[in-house]
């Protein structure tokens with residue numbers, strides 16, 4: 001009998017203990033909501049993507065500055081993807097696409113007798129500069145929607161740089177490497193750092209209502225960021 005009583009009491013204490021532990025756990029979850037961190041993260045992520053979208057419009061990265069030090073051997077390997085349609089040798093025949101000997105720095109639609117679409121002559125300049133080839137090879141159809149070149153493009157900047165560094169050597173006399181002025185012009189066109197900084201400010205001044213949204217996000221971010229620091 002005495003043993004039964006003891007067992008009951010013991011069981012009661014055990015249950016109370018478990019309840020207390022569990023309660024404590026629940027209470028902890030309530031006091032330290034994981035949510036707040038997530039919330040702070042969400043704002044950061046939103047900010048980053050907002051900034052990222054403004055800083056990086058969908059388009060090719062500048063590569064002219066990379067060409068001088070690019071891996072020419074790697075470029076030759078990348079060019080294997082082009083060989084399905086192009087020959088690169090001097091006087092080589094046209095395939096699906098034209099022969100590409102001396103194409104860098106030369107005129108667009110350069111191969112005599114090849115049935116070009118004419119689309120490439122309608123955009124950019126009339127010459128295949130490094131800068132034009134960078135944009136074209138990033139995504140041919142984005143460069144000229146009507147081009148006959150059905151090729152997805154070379155998306156990685158280092159790969160386009162290597163490809164052009166090699167393509168440069170496939171000529172009677174390789175063209176000079178990109179000049180400082182060309183590099184600066186390309187950067188100004190494809191990666192204008194000043195313009196992205198100035199853009200939100202300009203919106204602020206021109207349209208205070210629109211400007212209020214980014215300002216509110218900015219103000220909220222430091223407030224939530226302080227919480228984890230206070231822990």
Ligand code: HEC
Pocket residue numbers: 078079081082083084085086096097098100103107108109110111115116117118119120128137146147148149150151154163
């Ligand atoms: C599926 C076939 C195909 C592939 C793969 C291909 N091209 Fe082309 N390329 C073409 C065709 C077709 C044209 C002609 C485009 C036109 O007239 O609109 C062309 C045109 C060009 C031109 C312009 C030539 C000129 O005389 O103006 C260059 C430069 C070029 N391609 C480079 C490349 C490079 C570099 C690669 C590999 C990264 C590549 N192409 C992959 C089919 C292809």
